[in-house]
Amino acid sequence: MALAPTSNQFLTAGLQDSSVDSGLHNFIPEIWGASVKDYMEKALVYGNLAADLSAMVAGGGDLIHLPQHDELVASDLYSGDAAALPGSAADGIVFNDTTTAGGEYQISVSESNYAAFAISDIANSQSSYDIMNIYTKKLGYALAKKIDYYISKKLFTSLTHSDDANSQADGALMQQTIDFTAAGTYNIDTTGVAKMIQAIYENDSSLEDWTLVLAPATYSSLFKNGDFAKYDGVGASFGGEVPLISGYAGKLGGVNVVVSNNFVYVAAGGSSYTQGTAPVFNATTGETGEGDQLAGYLVHKDCINIAYAARMKARVQSDYHLESLSTRFVADSVWGCTLVGNTGTNKRLFALKDA
Numbered sequence: 001m002a003l004a005p006t007s008n009q010f011l012t013a014g015l016q017d018s019s020v021d022s023g024l025h026n027f028i029p030e031i032w033g034a035s036v037k038d039y040m041e042k043a044l045v046y047g048n049l050a051a052d053l054s055a056m057v058a059g060g061g062d063l064i065h066l067p068q069h070d071e072l073v074a075s076d077l078y079s080g081d082a083a084a085l086p087g088s089a090a091d092g093i094v095f096n097d098t099t100t101a102g103g104e105y106q107i108s109v110s111e112s113n114y115a116a117f118a119i120s121d122i123a124n125s126q127s128s129y130d131i132m133n134i135y136t137k138k139l140g141y142a143l144a145k146k147i148d149y150y151i152s153k154k155l156f157t158s159l160t161h162s163d164d165a166n167s168q169a170d171g172a173l174m175q176q177t178i179d180f181t182a183a184g185t186y187n188i189d190t191t192g193v194a195k196m197i198q199a200i201y202e203n204d205s206s207l208e209d210w211t212l213v214l215a216p217a218t219y220s221s222l223f224k225n226g227d228f229a230k231y232d233g234v235g236a237s238f239g240g241e242v243p244l245i246s247g248y249a250g251k252l253g254g255v256n257v258v259v260s261n262n263f264v265y266v267a268a269g270g271s272s273y274t275q276g277t278a279p280v281f282n283a284t285t286g287e288t289g290e291g292d293q294l295a296g297y298l299v300h301k302d303c304i305n306i307a308y309a310a311r312m313k314a315r316v317q318s319d320y321h322l323e324s325l326s327t328r329f330v331a332d333s334v335w336g337c338t339l340v341g342n343t344g345t346n347k348r349l350f351a352l353k354d355a
Contacts, residue, residue: 035140037140040141041140041144045262046147046151046213049213049258049303051301052306062309064109064307105339107338113147115332116328117328139331143333155339155349160265160266160281161174162286164271165266173339173343175285176349176350177350178196179353179355180195180355181354185221186215196253197253208254209301211256211257211299213260214352215261216261217278219259261276263279265280267290268290268291283353293354296352305337305339305340306335308335312332313333317329
């Protein structure tokens with residue numbers, strides 16, 4: 001609804017102070033929507049590691065099918081004798097049907113989250129641009145935290161044994177672990193880094209394809225270890241020209257590093273999911289009680305796939321509520337996510353645990 005002109009200034013849709021009847025109903029959605037989306041993208045940790053497949057549902061639809069391609073193997077065509085050509089292409093070349101034999105992954109774009117608030121007497125309080133910055137950050141962070149929670153939980157449930165919050169279910173990617181820290185601790189040692197690099201190359205991939213997501217205690221342990229701390233001081237490199245550790249988000253052994261304080265896990269002896277900075281899990285078959293330290297994850301760039309519904313990555317809507325003399329705002333997002341990879345020749349995710 002349009003409001004009557006006021007002598008007090010307020011922020012209009014053109015991002016300029018005005019006393020004309022521009023109307024608060026025009027002042028929010030287009031501008032705030034872009035700002036909320038921008039801040040949501042900046043606040044995401046796990047979400048920013050995901051491949052965005054939103055273009056596949058840009059024209060509508062809520063289910064994406066991703067074929068599980070089997071590994072292709074090249075075969076001899078002429079057996080070293082180009083003169084001995086096969087009678088026909090059909091006789092000489094065998095086509096493998098990888099689209100059906102390998103199965104498929106699915107992304108169901110059905111997750112939905114929202115954040116909402118109301119500002120009373122906005123025409124009087126909206127005297128600067130600061131309020132927009134404050135509340136777009138709050139809305140963006142609220143949406144990002146829900147998305148990160150979902151992805152973090154998905155990583156945990158896929159890697160743990162005997163999930164005590166899910167009827168003792170085993171994860172589909174269990175046993176994909178790397179002994180990364182010293183026994184019973186989150187302290188990284190050189191042996192753990194060596195095992196990580198070995199696992200990457202044994203998986204027929206390169207260091208640049210992966211990202212380390214570390215718990216705060218795991219990352220900070222580097223500065224207690226002289227083997228690593230000296231590289232941070234002198235800027236020496238390990239496996240390239242990039243410093244081994246470079247600030248909050250750098251590289252370790254040539255692998256990108258991010259730090260998260262929002263790991264989802266089941267606490268030792270617990271029976272429900274919690275979110276925190278000291279994650280634990282069950283690393284071996286038959287184990288219960290979450291007795292192993294979960295130092296973090298090693299995530300391939302193709303592992304996490306996400307898709308947002310058309311025009312619903314961060315939609316902002318508003319109205320004026322006359323009864324409370326306030327303007328109400330709602331930001332919502334509709335999306336879906338899946339993990340890609342297996343326990344064979346296409347590993348895309350590892351749990352980093354204590355030795």
